Amino acid sequence: MAGDWMKMRTNLWDDPRVARIVDLTDSCEALVIGGLYWLWSMADQHTEDGWLPGMSLRQIDRKSGVPGLGEALSDIGWLEAKPDGVLIVRFDDHNGKSAKKRCQTASRVAKHKAGNATGSTETRTGNATSVTKSVTERYPEKRREEKISTPDTSLHAFEIPEGMTAAGWAGVLMKRAGCHTASSSHPDLIDAVEVEGVPFQMLVDLVEEGRARAPPPKNLFTWAIAAARGRHAEGAKPVNSSNGSNHGTRRLSPAERTAQLALEGELADAAHAATLAGTGHGYADALGADG
Template sequence: MAGDWIKMRTNLWNDPRVSRLVDLTDTTEATVIGGLYWVWATADEHSLDGAMPGLTLRAVDRKTGVSGLADALVDVGWLEDHPEGVRLVRFDEHNGASAKTRAQTAKRVANHRSNCHVTDQALQDEHGSVTDALAREEKRREEKKEGEKTARASRLPADWQPSFEEIEFCRAERPDLSPESVASQFRDYWIAQPGAKGRKADWMATWRNWVRNQRGGAPKGAATAGQQTANSVKEAQRLIFGGHDAAV
């Protein structure tokens, strides 16, 4: 939500990834870069971290007018597809207020280096101010990241129930588990966690990790129902025939 301009590289036209996008969409560099402009400008205006809830891959194709662009962006690593909406990769390096501040700072550094005609003292003073500006910018960027991460984190609701997608993930990833039992353990554990430990920015990802790390539904080496029946039959035969195999 940074406002009225975005950062785009002047050599973007010759970027190998743009060439890859052109091949995947069977269009031209001008068409692809126009689509990229819409994607990046929209993210800059409506997102703080690159996530755009509700925006699907199909919507990106429709908005840009470039069929297959969204899948191509995923292919080159510039976009990620999530159930809740697409997300720009490494958003804070290229978009948002921090990216603009870094661009302006870099410009000041370039101007400083080009001022070869000024006195040594002036250069030292300017160098100090530029170095300080870079350090302050880096500190602001780290603080902003931490602040946004904390602001996005939330506690698990006391009445939480797994969604259809979460249940299906459990069944597909760990068919040996009972989704209802796993959900009950998940809810009890995280509701009981105090402070920052009980706050998460992405509960869906937390659920997926929880499911993957669960122990098996049955103890290791435990016999199945069929095996137990077969063992019972063998034991009965042993008692009846006195240790000899039954006639077949």
């Protein structure tokens, strides 16, 4: 019921309590440990808390092939005999579904810490091994260009938690940065992070940049993705402007130009509404132009 494996210590052979059972049963360590294996594996299939209704000490002796095993286990406190069954003491500390889950979690945490201590490949190289492989296979020329231009590896300083996809972690980071509409299942985010290898840091920076705009983009999430994909595709060259214009620094990518036009459209709407209300001077003021 609880699964097809169970937790069993490797040092039972030298455990003083096992030696005591050997003395009480006038047996040997091999037979006693074999009997314990049968008892615990049987219980793992039929109980979650160690309670075995209808089981008796005589049945344990007969089924394990070790005469006196049941009474010896009771004497050392590993078993409690009751009129209607027997109880394996503290069984759920080591077996049963909840105990196995704790054991597996502890094992994953230990492996994760060991990987961090030695400098795992994912920590050093970016979003995930699968992302790097995908970009390398689909865009080999791009990978060669990146090696030549020596990209800023600090953009890849975020490590994906175990059990989470790159897009899932990107969505979490964008929400933490203040983009509360971020969706890890959005196809644009998945393509950007898992196919094109857009760094997490770039997405976070663009969320913060968008929030700092006055007014901010109408859809901060999609704007940040589009801008990040454009900058990443052109080598992450900076855009030296508070409103998204390039001022001669470089030509905007199609994705960035789309984001800029969308923003200017929002500003135009805001300026028009302000003019109608008699509180503004039109589009130039909304864009922050001189005059």
